[in-house]
Amino acid sequence: DGGITQSPKYLFRKEGQNVTLSCEQNLNHDAMYWYRQDPGQGLRLIYYSQIVNDFQKGDIAEGYSVSREKKESFPLTVTSAQKNPTAFYLCASSIGQAGNEQFFGPGTRLTVL
Amino acid sequence: DAKTTQPPSMDCAEGRAANLPCNHSTISGNEYVYWYRQIHSQGPQYIIHGLKNNETNEMASLIITEDRKSSTLILPHATLRDTAVYYCIVSRSYNTDKLIFGTGTRLQVFP
Numbered sequence: 001d002g003g004i005t006q007s008p009k010y011l012f013r014k015e016g017q018n019v020t021l022s023c024e025q026n027l028n029h030d031a032m033y034w035y036r037q038d039p040g041q042g043l044r045l046i047y048y049s050q051i052v053n054d055f056q057k058g059d060i061a062e063g064y065s066v067s068r069e070k071k072e073s074f075p076l077t078v079t080s081a082q083k084n085p086t087a088f089y090l091c092a093s094s095i096g097q098a099g100n101e102q103f104f105g106p107g108t109r110l111t112v113l
Numbered sequence: 114d115a116k117t118t119q120p121p122s123m124d125c126a127e128g129r130a131a132n133l134p135c136n137h138s139t140i141s142g143n144e145y146v147y148w149y150r151q152i153h154s155q156g157p158q159y160i161i162h163g164l165k166n167n168e169t170n171e172m173a174s175l176i177i178t179e180d181r182k183s184s185t186l187i188l189p190h191a192t193l194r195d196t197a198v199y200y201c202i203v204s205r206s207y208n209t210d211k212l213i214f215g216t217g218t219r220l221q222v223f224p
Contacts, residue, residue, distance in 0.1 A: 042214035090156050104156030
């Protein structure tokens with residue numbers, strides 16, 4: 001089946017630890033995105049990548065880092081510099097041209113204790 | 114970047130049409146209107162998008178006014194499974210699919 005996978009679904013970490021969230025897609029999409037969602041709020045863009053080995057900051061990139069070494073993978077690291085890391089994290093991918101839909105993964109709910 | 118305005122919540126009886134409005138008065142000529150929905154604790158799901166013309170697919174219809182300042186998403190026969198938050202989004206850039214999600218409309222379909 002084609003799609004986007006995120007793992008794990010729930011993740012717990014202690015404050016001060018870095019944590020990396022996984023996002024894999026087998027849709028052969030060029031563009032990938034990371035969003036954050038807080039309770040009762042819409043999604044906010046963290047980082048996006050239009051092509052391998054290239055990525056840009058979104059609206060709330062501080063405290064996060066990404067890499068795009070392979071077309072199918074776009075891991076997100078939540079660093080200890082992120083002041084409020086507890087949130088629902090969503091990864092998406094698209095063909096990468098305007099007018100095309102984004103496909104979302106099931107999300108990872110991160111709780112920092 | 115064009116922003117959107119949606120009512121925070123709406124109700125709809127099962128089997129009836131759900132008409133979800135969206136205002137995007139600052140939309141520019143090359144910006145698309147997208148609709149996504151998000152069922153609780155899941156990733157958003159694409160519904161439909163359009164530029165100027167009305168669009169229809171197996172899920173919904175999108176009606177865009179002639180001046181493109183507003184649009185309406187129509188679910189022709191709402192079911193309980195259509196209960197979700199619906200986001201109206203205007204694309205940010207011509208060259209990418211960066212999307213700005215607001216708080217959307219929470220649609221409650223009741224029996």
